[in-house]
Amino acid sequence: MRIEIATEPARPDRPNEDFVAASPNAVVLLDGSGTPAGSDSGCVHGVAWYASRLGVNLLATITNQPGQPLVDCLADAITQTAELHADTCDLAHPGTPSATVVAVRLTETDVEYLVLADSTLVLEPADGQGPVPVTDDREAQVGAALRQLMDAQPTGSTAHTDAHRAYVEAMRAHRNQPGGFWVAAADPAAAREALTGSIPRADLTGFTLLSDGATRLVDRFALADWSQALTLIRDHGPAELIRQVRAAEHDDPDGKRWPRGKAHDDTAVATITL
Numbered sequence: 001m002r003i004e005i006a007t008e009p010a011r012p013d014r015p016n017e018d019f020v021a022a023s024p025n026a027v028v029l030l031d032g033s034g035t036p037a038g039s040d041s042g043c044v045h046g047v048a049w050y051a052s053r054l055g056v057n058l059l060a061t062i063t064n065q066p067g068q069p070l071v072d073c074l075a076d077a078i079t080q081t082a083e084l085h086a087d088t089c090d091l092a093h094p095g096t097p098s099a100t101v102v103a104v105r106l107t108e109t110d111v112e113y114l115v116l117a118d119s120t121l122v123l124e125p126a127d128g129q130g131p132v133p134v135t136d137d138r139e140a141q142v143g144a145a146l147r148q149l150m151d152a153q154p155t156g157s158t159a160h161t162d163a164h165r166a167y168v169e170a171m172r173a174h175r176n177q178p179g180g181f182w183v184a185a186a187d188p189a190a191a192r193e194a195l196t197g198s199i200p201r202a203d204l205t206g207f208t209l210l211s212d213g214a215t216r217l218v219d220r221f222a223l224a225d226w227s228q229a230l231t232l233i234r235d236h237g238p239a240e241l242i243r244q245v246r247a248a249e250h251d252d253p254d255g256k257r258w259p260r261g262k263a264h265d266d267t268a269v270a271t272i273t274l
Helices: 047-064 070-085 138-144 158-172 188-193 226-236 238-251
Strands: 002-008 018-023 026-033 098-106 110-116 120-125 132-135 195-200 204-210 267-273
Touching (some): 002 018, 002 238, 018 267, 026 047, 026 267, 098 120, 098 204, 110 120, 110 188, 110 204, 120 226, 238 267
Antiparallel strands (some): 098 110, 110 195, 120 132, 120 204, 204 267
16 A cells, blocks of 8 residues: 655644544544634634544544444544543534544455545546545535525635625534534534445555545536546645645635635645555
8 A cells, every 4th residue: 555645734824724644554534624713612722633633533543443333433533532622622612623534444355434524535446437536515515505695705805704704603503413414523423424335445446535625626626527636646646736726726816716715725635556
């Protein structure tokens, strides 16, 4: 197995809320989420702290418990992370830090995966039929009806900032609720809502994990399809994908061509060749 990782914060003066790490038999990628700047989250630590602690706990659990289903590994990691700040933070607060999760474990015969919320796993079948993206789009489905006002405002403007805050607060009512969308936060029950699967190793040549900041080149900007994006990563490395995302963001700073909640987003990519 060969792995390449690249990650970059949206801005150099802010912490990276994406997290990616690997062991010889597991890879995890998380994209942290919280409240807009100036809003209370009930947590004194912040989103980057939460995403990194959850990621470390998840990678350790997957690695140390090879026979435990990934759903149970995530539930245990959520519980362990909650215990780290239950005494100092209000974990029942609707803005408590959360994260999307992609986790992959390799056994001698299979590739097992888990996807929760809107980060993406792209599988590369050995039969040459083309890449297969696995993403949990329930958040996007819920958000589509709530983001029109935000998308109508120039990114970075006061009106956009206000609309983005209202959008985030409106989405809270649907987070970790039946009929809404699910993320890893403080309740381990969310792990049961993840998309999971298992594929024989012999059926894959590799796979790639991406946060939604990195998938923008394909699903937001439509500047590449998945085959082109994976070719770019294989030929030039995951950092080149991130560079092209940044170039597109800088070409559209006001979000006129591609409306979005953030002009720039944290990015993380891990690509694995079997």
